[in-house]
Amino acid sequence: MTDLAPLSWVRTPSLVFWQTCDGPVSSLEATALRHGQHSHRKLLLRTFAEAVGAVGDELGPFRTDRAWELLDAAEQESPEAVAEVVMYPSVGIWLSRVLRQVLGRRLDDTPLWSEVGGFHALAAAVAVRSGLEFEIDVPVVHGVVWLPSVGVLRTDRPTGHAVLRGGSGGFELTIDGEVQRPRLEAVRHHVAKAGGRALRIVLDDVDPYREFSAPLPPRPLAEQERAEWFRQMDGAWELLMARHPGFADELSACLASIVPLAGRDMFAVSSSAAFGSVAMSPKASAVEFAEALTHEIQHSKVNALLDLAVLCRDGDDCRFHVPWLDHPRGVTGLLHGVYAFCSVVEYWFVERNFVAPELARRARFNFSYRRHQVAEVLSYLGDLPELTDLGREFVMGVSARLDACPATDLPGDLAQDVEWVNTDHHVLWRLRHVQPDKQVAEALAEAWLAGEACDQDFGPDVVAVSPESGRSPLGTLLKARALEGRASAGTDAEGAFLHGDLDHAAKLFAARLEASPKDLTAWSGLALASGSATLLRRPEVVHAVYHALALRGGTKPDPFALTAWFDQTAS
Amino acid sequence: MTAVSSPAELPSVMLDLVPLSLAELRTHPSPLLREAVQAIIAGAAAGQFGDSIQGQRD
Structure with a gap:
């Protein structure tokens, strides 16, 4: 295929950069950030296509030709389905892992064949969403077949491979000659509504890559737990729409999935490979839930921006103190931190005037504590030689936003x-x-x-x-x-x-x-x-x-x- | 901060692969694309390719 048009470069209007520096983004900027992530995912897919060809016989049935055929057929039916599955957050984690695995880096005990087989699972998910009748080999890991953005199929085998048939008649798995009708444990879609606007999110408690790590077993929530998560999402959305419309706007444009974490010790987590996904522990209130979403989506934005613009060089040399972590961080980490915590400062700057009396001191503390921390890092970040001109502009933007939230009316003992x-x-x-x-x-x-x-x-x-x-x-x-x-x-x-x-x-x-x-x-x-x-x-x-x-x-x-x-x- | 509304663009650092079909994606002969692929492969060999986690504890 030599008659293809030359490739163009991603064109990122300066406006997207400036608006991102300024804080919450609208759907216009979010679309540009997402476009960059989409292009990056496709580059990783191309790299995967080349690299996997060099892997020997250890892939078993998971040579990728059949998966590409199915993807091509599905794309004819529904290019949107391909785009949506490729952009599903956990697919970014899988891509990041599988590429390192096929390029010779062993990450953990996950066998190479099952990780490469994830590509067949991706093709199967696209086929499901395109409405195709299909048949393809898929891996079984932790007792399930992964269908990214759809859910998982539960089997009675812990690991191995299966032939999956899908279509209008549902799903059928053949494992070692035995035919099973597996149960689909679907990801849960939820729509939170407030002020005439809707926030559409997936609550993903089954995807093996949902926690940005090696594949995990599904941990489906009990009905009561799930209802509580939806109730908190609704409460957070109502609060954000009422008092933080900018953050609400960008969440509706950027947030794709929420992953419930089992433990309560981790407040919230996001990954550079999973644009739009937030993994978080249960929260005590809608106020905290909204804070966690507001904070973590900033990291998705910064990660997407870092793929489109060079803000610093040698950003991973960890030698700087940040008050929110115990270990040294590099310049990239500093940029992430000041940007995300500045949004937290802005959130509490407003929210401290509205919270219930019993939460008033905690709200004032959160505002003052985070403001002090961001100010400390900003005091030296802008002068670091690692920053590019764009990086310096980015830092100036954060500084201006922090200045707009003065710490003027805090009790002296708290300060x-x-x-x-x-x-x-x-x-x-x-x-x-x-x-x-x-x-x-x-x-x-x-x-x-x-x-x-x-x-x-x-x-x-x-x-x-x-x-x-x-x-x-x-x-x-x-x-x-x-x-x-x-x-x-x-x-x-x-x-x-x-x-x-x-x-x-x-x-x-x-x-x-x-x-x-x-x-x-x-x-x-x-x-x-x-x-x-x-x-x-x-x-x-x-x-x-x-x-x-x-x-x-x-x-x-x-x-x-x-x-x-x-x-x-x-x- | 002053938002700029001029049509200026950021210096491009990424090929736009979104318009390509998957078939085009895996066969496109662009040297720039090959270069981008090689950069990822080299980065992985040097341990510089991967994802980073941003997290906060209670």
């Missing part, structure tokens, strides 16, 4: 606690992940012992990711107090801090260091309680010098004297 919580996180992050220069630490130790001034340059940050994570006890208590207005405090260092006796708290943290010098949370507590400028700014250097001195002299220096020495003379 102070929020600042402490975020500072504590930053200090602890540096202690865990920033490696001080050993030569610098030794030279500073020499200077201390010689009674000289601390005039050594500390050098640039060298970030080495540590597995340590989690808040300090003080950070946990401060966050609880900020959220609830009070926190139970004991007689230890944290208790003294919460009671406002910072001098006593500092002494108790210093005493804790004497007993457990490797207790990093004692160092972060001392930083907050003492207010030492060096300990707050470069705690890892003070920590390293303390240990260098302890090793040399056999006795530990007084942490107060040491921090005072740093603060008096360090630049």
